[in-house]
Every structure is written in structure tokens, then in C-alpha cells.
Amino acid sequence: MNPALVLIDLQLAIDDPSWGLRNNSGAEANVGLLLSHWRRSGWLIVHIRHDSREPNSKYRPGQPLHAFKPETAPLAGETVLGKTTCSAFFSTDLAERVAGRLLVIAGVITNNSVEATVRSAGDLGFAVNLAHDGCFTFGKRDWFGVERTADEVHGMTLSNLDGEYCRVLSTSEILCAAETYFPSSPSLP
């Protein structure tokens, strides 16, 4: 079976300035490359959308920033699943929809919904490629009060996940492997 591209929480609310300083300014462009390849190949694309139940969340359905970011938004016919949990596996039927497939995961934020979804996927037995340059996060304090940059937060999550729950790869590595192991349909240009 062809691999599934699973994109996590790429909604307008992630651009809200209250998040602070992000990393990987090219993440949306990299997700765009993945989307282009998956669309050309006719492979399964699943857009996960966070549907918060918290009254004041910008991710609550009906709020203006709940919508998908336009540069990586779903096209007609692509699967959209709303989730109310951090891991996309706990509040959707994602596991059934992608059963038997290699999962390529990207989105936001690296150390919360992306990490939770990758950990679940690994524990559920899925083979997962995580596109490190198709994810981003924000600086935050660690639990001892030390300020960590977005790259430091990102780097610690990737280290916890790589080899244990997934393979951490670049978008280029994923596209190269996809071409090799899952050749595109011969009807494509």
C-alpha cells in the first residue's frame, strides 16, 4: 500500500504571535513539497485539525483562526479529521483509515500534537517517517526554568522519537525514498 501523509494541526492559530519565536521558517514550503508529491501520486492525504473544546481557545471550531493555513490547506476530496486530543489517534478513526500504510507525518507543534501522534503511531505498530523540516515549534522554559529556544525544544523531541517511535528524516530524504519504494503512477507527467 502507498504511504499516507498525515499533517497535524496546520491551522491559522499557529501563526498567532502569542506563541513566541518559532523555528523552521521553511516548514510550510516543505509540507507543500510533500503535498505536491502525494497529490501527483494519488496517495492518501489526511489533514488533522485540532477542534478544541476549551471555550477561549483559538482552535475552537467557529473561531476565525481555527481554519487551515491556506498554503497547506486540504483540497476537495482529501480526508479531514477533527481531533479533540493531542494525539490524533485518541479522538479520530485515523488508525483504521491508515491501517497497513507507512505514515509520513509533519505539522505542529513538534513537542505536543506531533510528538503525541508519533508516539501513539509507533506504539500502535505503524512505521513512521517524521519530516523534521516539515514541523516547527516555539521556545519555552524547561521545568527547571531554563529558557530553551525553539530549535532546542525541537531537537530534544526529535531525539526522543528517532529510532524509538519513528525515523526522523528530511523532506528531501522522504521524497527520495518515496520515489524509490513507491514509484509514482506511470500516468503522471
Next chain:
Amino acid sequence: MNPALVLIDLQLAIDDPSWGLRNNSGAEANVGLLLSHWRRSGWLIVHIRHDSREPNSKYRPGQPLHAFKPETAPLAGETVLGKTTCSAFFSTDLAERVAGRLLVIAGVITNNSVEATVRSAGDLGFAVNLAHDGCFTFGKRDWFGVERTADEVHGMTLSNLDGEYCRVLSTSEILCAAETYFPSSPSLP
């Protein structure tokens, strides 16, 4: 319902020198305090044991280091669940056994099976208190190659979990809250 104490992977294999430098040398003593309180109170204790399926793992059943560490080992009648995943919720019936209870979680390692279990618990809707001083981990490189101490790894995990999937508390804070909200049986000394 009384809270459940869920201890993760406290097996001899965690003392193997190949892990490197750990933090929280008092973690086992703190878990001992939690165990004593739970035992005196007659509350539910669940010991999670990692039963690796990897041929060369020290956590594989039958290997000498697969056994529980003696200082925090289960007593007769306490629940023992073997898991084959990182999160204890994916390969056991833990969710049913602790349904409706506040969970107090401790064990090892902070950034792998403890973190995976806490993330699952939060997403499943459990209220979780994580005993930060009843957990420990080891130094490792982040994904960019920067060496991080055990405390740095520990501190980043706790920051990712606190307020999102659980409350991070000390053993003292947990015992104080337990006495307040779940008074021990009057038949106790």
C-alpha cells in the same frame, strides 16, 4: 474512588551501566514513600513491567535483569501488567483497571515510557499527577548532536507534560494532597 499508583518499568535492567549517568538518585526512595502510603491506605497499585520482544533486550522476559528492582517490587496481591509498547495503555488493559481514578505516575525513564504513558493518560481523559522526583532518566544527545544531561532531558519532558497532560508534582506534594483529598482508612495506625 481512591487514586491509583502506576509505576513504570522499575526493573533491574534500568541499573545497567550502559544507560550512562542518571539523575534523581532518590527516586526509588520517593517511590517507596508512595508505595508505603498506598499500601497503608489499601489503594490500587499497578506495577507496569516492560516485556520486550526484542531478542537482545535486557527487558525480555527470561533475562536476569527483567525482574523488578527489589526496593520497589510488587507485594503479593498487587497488580502487575506486562507491556510490549512504550505507553502502558497500548498493550495492557490498564485503562479499564484504573477507570475513573486519579492516576499518580512514577518510574522510568522520564522521556520514554513515563512520558508516553502520561501523554496517553491525558488524552484518554485521566487526571494525572506525575511525581517528578519519583522518575529518572539519563543524559543523551539531542537531535542536533548537543549533549544534554539527565536533568536537562528530564526538565524538557516535564515542561512538555505539565499543564497539558498532567500536573507535575513532588512526592511530598502528592502525599499531602492524597491525605487531604483521600483520607486514609480510619482503621490504620
